[in-house]
Amino acid sequence: MSVRLLVDADACPVRDEVLRVANRVGLETIFVTNGSRPIRPPGGLARVVVVTEGADKADDWIAEQASPTDVCLTNDIPLAARCIAQGALCLSFKGHPWTEDNIGSALAGRELARHLREIGVAGGPAPMQQADRSRFLNALDAAVQAALRRAKG
Template sequence: MTTILVDADACPVREEIYRVAARLDLPLVLVTNGARPVRPPPLPKARLVIVAEGADKADDWIAENATASDVCITADIPLAARCLEKGARVITHKGHEFTPANIGSALAGRELSRHLREIGANAGGPAPMAQADRSRFLSALDRVVMAALRDQVGKG
C-alpha cells in the first residue's frame, strides 16, 4: 500500500500533506527526532514516529522503511537518494521531484554549496516559502501519489 513518509522536523507543508492523505485515505507517517513539536493529524491512518535524537536518525528510519510503493517528502538530498534507491518516489516541500535521472546532479550541487559555504563564498540560503510553492507542492504531491497508486495496481 502506498504510504506517505514525511521528514517532518522542518516540513512547512504538513497541513497540505494531511489534506491529501485524508482525501485519498492513505497511510501517513510523520518521522521526527522530537527537536520540534510535531503533532499527528486526527486521521485514522496517520502516525507519528519519534526517533532518538541525533543527526540523521529520522533520515535513517525513513530510508530503512521506504518501499517502492511509497512517496517520501523531504528536502534532504542524501535522504532523497536513499529513498530513490529503494524505488520510492520523492518530492520536496516546494514540489520538486527527485528522480534517478536528476539525483546525481542534486547531490553534486549540494556538495558544491557545502564547499562554497566552507570557504565563505556562499552566504545565501533557500528562498522562503511562497504561496506559489505551496500550490506547486500540492500539484506535485497529487501527481506523484497518483502515479504510485497506478503502479501499485499494475503490480498487484
C-alpha cells in the same frame, strides 16, 4: 502493497498540504521526527514516529521503510537518494521531484552549495512562497497517483 506518505517531519513546511492530500485520498501518512521540534498528533490515518535523538536517525528510519509504493517527502537530498535507491517516489517540499535522472546532479549541487556557504559566498535556500505550496500540492497529487498505479501493478 499500500501507498504511504513518508514525511521528513523535522523541517516540513507543508504539513497541512500533506494532510489535505492524504485525507482526501485516504493514505497512511507517517511523520518521522527525532523529537527536536514538537509535532501535534495529526489524527486520521496519519501518525508520528519519534526516533531516538541523533543525526540522521529519522532519515535512517525513512530510508529503511521506503518501498516502491511510497512517496517520500523531504528537502534532504541524501535522504531522497536513499529512498530512490529503494524504489520510492520522492518530492521536495517545494514540489521538485527527485528522480534517478536528477539526484546525482542534485547531490553535486548540494556539495557545491555547502562549499560556497563555508567560504561565505552564498546563503541558504529561498524562503517558501505561496507558489511553492501550489507547486507542491500539484506534484504531490501526481506522485500519489503514480504510486497508486504502481500499487495496482
